[in-house]
Amino acid sequence: MKRFSCRATAASAGCAAFLWISTGFAAVPTDDEFIAGYVAAILEREFGLTDTAIAIENGAVTITTERLGRHNPHQLETALSTVPGVTAVEIIEGAPGEAVPPTSAAEQGDAETPTVVTAATATEPESSQILPRGTLFEPLQAAPRWPHFSAAYQYANNDQVAEHFGAVSFGETLSLVRGGALDGKLELAFQAGVFATFDLDSESQDLINADYVVGIPLVYRRGDFSSFLRVYHQSSHLGDEFLLRDDVDEEDRINLSFEAVELLLSYDIDPRWRIYGGGGYLFHRQPDTLEPGMAQAGLEYESDEVYWDVFRPVAALDLQSWEDDDWSPAVSLRAGFQIGDPGILGQQLEVTAEYYNGRNPNGQFFTRDIEYYGIGLHLYFN
Numbered sequence: 001m002k003r004f005s006c007r008a009t010a011a012s013a014g015c016a017a018f019l020w021i022s023t024g025f026a027a028v029p030t031d032d033e034f035i036a037g038y039v040a041a042i043l044e045r046e047f048g049l050t051d052t053a054i055a056i057e058n059g060a061v062t063i064t065t066e067r068l069g070r071h072n073p074h075q076l077e078t079a080l081s082t083v084p085g086v087t088a089v090e091i092i093e094g095a096p097g098e099a100v101p102p103t104s105a106a107e108q109g110d111a112e113t114p115t116v117v118t119a120a121t122a123t124e125p126e127s128s129q130i131l132p133r134g135t136l137f138e139p140l141q142a143a144p145r146w147p148h149f150s151a152a153y154q155y156a157n158n159d160q161v162a163e164h165f166g167a168v169s170f171g172e173t174l175s176l177v178r179g180g181a182l183d184g185k186l187e188l189a190f191q192a193g194v195f196a197t198f199d200l201d202s203e204s205q206d207l208i209n210a211d212y213v214v215g216i217p218l219v220y221r222r223g224d225f226s227s228f229l230r231v232y233h234q235s236s237h238l239g240d241e242f243l244l245r246d247d248v249d250e251e252d253r254i255n256l257s258f259e260a261v262e263l264l265l266s267y268d269i270d271p272r273w274r275i276y277g278g279g280g281y282l283f284h285r286q287p288d289t290l291e292p293g294m295a296q297a298g299l300e301y302e303s304d305e306v307y308w309d310v311f312r313p314v315a316a317l318d319l320q321s322w323e324d325d326d327w328s329p330a331v332s333l334r335a336g337f338q339i340g341d342p343g344i345l346g347q348q349l350e351v352t353a354e355y356y357n358g359r360n361p362n363g364q365f366f367t368r369d370i371e372y373y374g375i376g377l378h379l380y381f382n
Contacts, residue, residue, distance in 0.1 A: 032056040032085075034084075035061065035083060035084075035085050035086060036056050038083045039054055039056075039061055039083060039086075040052075042079055042080060043063070043076075047134075049065055052065040053065075058087070059085050059086055059087035059088070060087055060089075060090075061083075061088065061089045061090070062089075062090045063076065063080075063089070063090070063091050063092065064093075065091075065093060073091035073271075073304075074304070074306055076091050077089040128178065128179035129177065129179065130176075130177055131174075131175065131176065131177075132175050133175075135174075135175050135187065135189055136185055136187045136220070136221035137173075137187075137217070137219045137221070137226050137227075137228040137264075138266070138274070140264075140298060140316075141314070141334060142298060142300070142316035142317055142318035142333060142334045143298070143318045143320075143332065144318070144320075144356065145193070145195060145211065145361060146193075147169070147191055147192060147213060148169060148172060148193070148379065148380050148381075149169065149170055149171070149378070149379040149380075149381075150167075150168065150376055150377060150378045150379065151167070151168045151376065151377050152166070152167045152168075152374050152375065152376030152377070153166060153167075153200075153374050153375055153376075154166075154167055154354070154372040154373070155372055155373050155374060156370055156371065156372040157371060158369075158370065158371050159368075159370050159372075160368070161199065161208060161365070162199040162200070162201045162202070163201055164199075164200040165200060165208075165374075166197070166198040166200050166205065167195070167197050167198070167376075168196050168198075169193055169194065171192050171193025172192075172193075172381055173190070173217065174189060174190050174191070175187050175188075176190055182220070184220060184221055184222030184223070185220070185221050185222070186219070186220050187218070187219040187220075187221075188216070188218055188219075189216070189218075189219060190215075190216060191214070191216070191217055191232070192214045192215075193212075193214075194210060194211070194212055194213075195361075195362075196209070196210045196211075197209045197210075197362050198239075199242070202241075204241065206239055206241040206242050207239030207240070207242065208239055208364075209236060209237070209238060209239065209242075209362040209365065210237050210239065211234060211236045211361075211362065212233075212234065212235050212236075212237075213232060213233070213234045214232060214233050215230045215231060215232025215233065216230065216231055216232070217230040224267055224269075225265075225266070225267050225268075226265075226266045226267075227266070228264040228266070228278075229263050230262045230263075230264075231259070231262075232260055233257075233259050234256075234257070234258060234260070235256070235258075235363070236255070236256045236257065236362070236363025236364045236366075238364050254287065254363070254364060254365070254366050255287070255364070256286065256287075256290075256363035256364065256366050257284075257363075258282045258283070258290065259282070259283055259284045260282045260294070261280055261281055261283075262278065262279070262280030262281075262294075262296075263279065263280065264278035264296065265278055271304055272301055272302055273301055274299070274300040274301075274302075275299050275300075276296075276297065276298050276299075277296065277297035277298070278296055278297075279293070279296065280293075280294045280296075281294075282294065291322070291323035291324035292323065293322070293323030294320065294321065294322050294323065295320070295321045295327070296320045296321075297318075297319050298316065298319060299316070299317045300314075300317075301313075301314065301316070311337040311339065312337060312338040313335075313336075313338075314335070314336060314337065314350055315333075315336075316335070317331075317332070317333055319331060319332075320332075320358070322359060328359070329358065330357070330358020330361070331355070331356065331358055332354075332356050332358075333355040334353070334354045334355075334376070335352060335353055336350060336351045336353055337350065337351055337352075338350050339351065347379065348381075349379050349380075350377070350378045351376070351378075352375070352376050352378065353373075353374075353375055354372075354373065354374040354375065354376050355372075355373055355374075356370070356371065356372050356374075357369075357370075357371040358370075
């Protein structure tokens, strides 16, 4: 029995990539030691899993881990199955002792002693990673102003500006540096997004409102628990064509701009369910009469079932309250399907039916309430 220690770090990812490239014109590498380094790197960098044990026998991989977080076994199996030389993948939730490979030489009719490679994450602090893939705090999937790429149609039955809206967003959260801290992981990130709303009832689909968000989050994760501390700026602007309308006056808008500090706490109940909550404080507010307090909470669901190997049901609820609105909650609901699996690169595409009722999330109309129904396409890269 051959054993070695493998740490799922950037170094192992680089080594595995170098070995793959250097052998790409010869044959597909099937050495179990190579596979173990590659698998360990994927678990660390793509899924944030470090407390794991890896066993490999003739390309058959067994992963034993105490925590999957919101990643379900099918996602890991899909990603690891793309590693050159992997013939089978099994995920076991439990204490990561010495993992047992899913097959044996006897079962395969091989009388030779099988080669078993066990790789467990080392306990010493890990080195910092610069620009690692993904983030430690998962996106808030029903939050109206969480930076990501999206396009949606919205129908509002009580709005004074328009009835049919088009809404798009562009943005993402990028991890800058990540390292071990307090028996978990600490991450400094950068977040930016633009959220624009268009009047589909107008002849040229006028731009009505655009909100800009930019912030610096500090994220901590330990096991199923994660926290998100963010200082950010948000400002809002009306579209030029909308301003040229004859019926637009000062009562139609509020020049909303502020900086804020926000803390959110999140817990993965199991691979399917996640709950989060927290609050924030606004400063440098415009208008200066805007009350500073805000609160947020939510619940998310991601099924562990995949239908027709393509569709995974998802649902999310987000509640936001503002002191300026006497803490009346704004309700945001989304439910639909995730298409495919995030895989190695971590993209997540979702098609959702949507409902919103509460204070208008479009900054220039923040003092108004709005209710709308819609359908949206959402793309997350982390």
